[in-house]
Amino acid sequence: MSYSLEQLQQASRLFFDLLRRKVISLDDPAATECLQDAGAYDALQYVAKEGGCRVMNSGQRLHLLVNPLGSVFATNFTQLKNKYSRIERKAHLHTINIIILVFLAEMDQDETHFKPGQDSMSYIQIADQVSSLFQVWIQMDEDGRFSKQWQLDIQAMNKVWTSLYMQTKSQEESDLLSRGAGSRIGLIHEGMKILEEEHLVFISDNEKRIFPRDELYERMRYLYHDVDRYKELKALIGRTLAEKEGVIHATD
Numbered sequence: 001m002s003y004s005l006e007q008l009q010q011a012s013r014l015f016f017d018l019l020r021r022k023v024i025s026l027d028d029p030a031a032t033e034c035l036q037d038a039g040a041y042d043a044l045q046y047v048a049k050e051g052g053c054r055v056m057n058s059g060q061r062l063h064l065l066v067n068p069l070g071s072v073f074a075t076n077f078t079q080l081k082n083k084y085s086r087i088e089r090k091a092h093l094h095t096i097n098i099i100i101l102v103f104l105a106e107m108d109q110d111e112t113h114f115k116p117g118q119d120s121m122s123y124i125q126i127a128d129q130v131s132s133l134f135q136v137w138i139q140m141d142e143d144g145r146f147s148k149q150w151q152l153d154i155q156a157m158n159k160v161w162t163s164l165y166m167q168t169k170s171q172e173e174s175d176l177l178s179r180g181a182g183s184r185i186g187l188i189h190e191g192m193k194i195l196e197e198e199h200l201v202f203i204s205d206n207e208k209r210i211f212p213r214d215e216l217y218e219r220m221r222y223l224y225h226d227v228d229r230y231k232e233l234k235a236l237i238g239r240t241l242a243e244k245e246g247v248i249h250a251t252d
Contacts, residue, residue, distance in 0.1 A: 003043040010034045011043035018055065018064035023199050023215045025061050058218035065223065091156040092187070098157060099191040102129045103201075104230075105237045107212050108220050120209045123185045127166060130188075132244045133237060134158045150236065160187075 003011070014034045018024055024031050034040045048055050048064065056063040106121055106129070134157065140146040141154040164184040192210050195201040200216040203209075224230045 003039055003046075007037060007040040007043045008047075010037065010040040011047050014044055014062075015047045015051075015055075015064075018062060021199070022197075023061050023063050026057075026059075031062055056218075056222055058222050061215060061218060063215065063219065063223075091153065091160045094153060095157045095160045096187060096191040096194070098133065098152075099126060099130055099188050100195065101230075101233055101237060102126055102133070103192070103195075103210065104216075104220070104224070105234045107216065108224070108234060120204075120207075120211045122207075122209045123188050124208075126188050126210075127184050129241060130161065130184075131166075133240055134161050136240050136244055150233075 010033055014024070014030050017030050026032065026035065034044055045055055052067045054065050054067070056065055103121055103126060106125075107119055134154070137146060137152075137154045138158045144155075146152075147154045161184065163182075164187060165182055166184045189203075192201060192203055195210075195216070196203050198215075200213055200219060202211045202213060204211060
């Protein structure tokens with residue numbers, strides 16, 4: 001399909017605006033202009049595809065999604081390490097992925113559970129859940145079969161997690177969110193900052209809590225729910241935490 005110069009200009013303006021802002025409301029003049037012209041919107045998808053990206057329309061906003069492979073905008077580990085200076089090796093990055101999944105699993109319950117502005121998790125809650133996961137998983141991974149089954153380096157991630165110190169609740173309440181490299185809360189904050197920079201969450205410094213934005217729920221509905229790996233790990237996290245909680249109550 002051929003595009004006019006005007007359509008390509010509209011598409012390019014919106015594409016680079018999306019690169020900068022990540023998410024744009026459909027009410028935004030830049031989005032409205034492009035969406036009113038089917039050819040310009042087609043050109044937007046073409047430009048995104050050529051860059052190894054795609055544009056997701058949630059009905060409320062446009063999201064720019066970068067393909068993990070084959071994209072000129074994909075962030076490899078070296079770039080991520082430079083951006084997030086506390087991530088010293090891949091095991092840290094893998095641990096951050098688990099931290100993010102714990103938060104997503106808690107927020108991603110069902111459609112009626114989505115309550116933007118009300119749902120949230122504290123840093124302490126996330127730390128407790130991550131600790132519970134590794135306590136169970138490390139016991140199940142004595143022979144390495146659990147790691148192989150789930151393609152997770154449990155031993156390396158647990159080593160990272162247990163090497164970090166954990167603040168008490170009183171220390172957390174009186175401290176700032178920017179922590180040292182040796183802190184579990186600090187590593188959690190790195191993970192939440194990744195989501196914040198994608199405009200998916202709001203971090204409340206005063207409340208020491210992470211609040212999901214509408215944009216995060218849209219990603220869940222229109223992207224994550226179609227990703228088998230996400231669904232499998234989310235279910236694994238849910239089962240592990242439920243079983244752990246059941247064992248604790250059984251011993252009370």
